[in-house]
Amino acid sequence: MKKLATLLPLAALSASLFAPLAAHAETGAVKHPAWTRSSNIYEVNLRQYSKEGTLNAFAATLPRLKQMGVDIVWLMPVHPIGKKNHKGTLGSYYAVQDYSAVNPDYGSMDDLRKLVKQAHALGMHVILDWVGNHTAWDHPWATQHPDWYKKNDKGEIYSVTFKNEAGEMEEWTDVIGLDYGNKELWKGMTEAMAYWVREAGIDGFRCDAAGLVPTEFWNQARAQLDKIKPVFMLAEWNEPALHDKAFDASYDWPLSEIMKKIAKGQAGAAELKAYLANPPKAYPRDAYRLQFTNNHDLNSWQGTDKDLYGPAYGAMAVLSYTLPGIPLIYNGQEARLEKKLEFFEKDPIDWKSYELEGFYAGLNQLKKENPALWNGASGGAVQLLDVGNEQLFAFKRQQGKNSVRVIVNPTATLQKYKLAGDEGQAVLKPWRWRIIVPE
Secondary structure (H helix, E strand, C coil): CECHHHCCCCCCCCCCCCCCCCCCCCCCCCCCCHHHCCCCEEEECHHHHCCCCCHHHHHCCHHHHHHHCCCEEEECCCCCECCCCCCCCCCCCCCECCCCCCCCCCCCHHHHHHHHHHHHHCCCEEEEEEECCEEECCCCHHHHCHHHECECCCCCECEEEEECCCCCEEEEEEEEEECCCCHHHHHHHHHHHHHHHHHHCCCEEEEECHHHCCHHHHHHHHHHHHHHCCCEEEECCCCCCHHHHCCCEEECHHHHHHHHHHHCCCCCHHHHHHHHHCCCCCCCCCCEEEECCCCHHHHHHCCCHHHHHHHHHHHHHHHHHHCCCEEEEECCHHHCCCCCCCCCCCCCCCCCCCCCHHHHHHHHHHHHHCHHHCCHHHCCCEEECCCCCCCCEEEEEEECCEEEEEEECCCCCCEEECCCCCCCCEEECCCCEEEEECC
16 A cells, blocks of 8 residues: 655644545536646735735746646736725725736736746646626726626616625625626627637636626637637536536535534534535536635635634645545645735735645645546545444545545544454544555
8 A cells, every 4th residue: 555644744734644526417518628637726816925916926936836736827817906996905806907908016918928838838727717797897898888787777887786605695896797688798708708818828717706697608608718729617606507518617615614614523524424425416427626725715704724724624635635626725825824815905925934835745646646536527436435433534536446545534532443454443633634545
């Protein structure tokens, strides 16, 4: 058996040693780019990534990310930010003032082109955050094409209001909603997206609030983008229909919530098993689900890894890499980011050390070297294992001759177990895990 201690150094997180969800629907129609099959994603908050907050400053770190095993770089919105009704000092990245320009605070279009070219030379790919549901109040479309926007009973354009997945009404006062009932908007938005693929070499998009835009729009946009080159599309939403013709990946919010509850002692192995056996929605077998312990929304509005998971963080990160899905690293996690980054102000990450860089490098290597852990139908289905202790979460994933067994202790107490092939009982300390890969 291959011992993964050499692959996954994690001195400060508890660990001993180091399977997609069961299929509930047929494979969707989206054809994934071949380079996504074993990939991970690294999210970049340009404003906070460096003191300079520029594309060039980030590009200088691409060799480090390559060494860590990063495959896909997701750049949060690079566009100019609206001035009218903007929030805070700098405004929200998601209040886009111009779909066809780069925010001068970040650099230029040439800087972006060079970044993408450098990433490609390193064997990496780059996707842009795309905000298709709304624009800033002072976007040119608001005056050039006012009929592309939603209006109230008085015929006035108004700020975005919507019902979130919790059924609560939200209002974003710095942005105005686009009206997809106007098919001319479809043409304009699709061309805006295609521009970045053609002119900057972008490899795809992470689409903000994707479920607030008609799925039919995304379907036709994907078809047009794929004519330029095969793209990767990530939906910030939790809806199976998005995978049929538009998106490769979508957020696995339900699993994220379970992991946060586990860390607080409000859930455990039973909830993980129940979710795997009977997920609330049936996804295509080849759908990629985005697995994450943090991202820009969680970090800024809910808390750091320490806040959300405490000593359970390492175990939850392991689950995000070994359960079915495409894993995400948010910038700074490899440096044990210990603050909630401001969303509307300058608040750079403190890169005083890269304490967990080896941990993530090991997880990335584990995933890439083991087809059982690959994304979608390329990976193996989860097979639960009986280890004689219901408090432990144990499973196997197998693809062809490759298999990976994972045992996680999602509790704050020491747990004993017996794994087939082991002599006698073994123990896992609180929040520790074991991963076994046969030679």
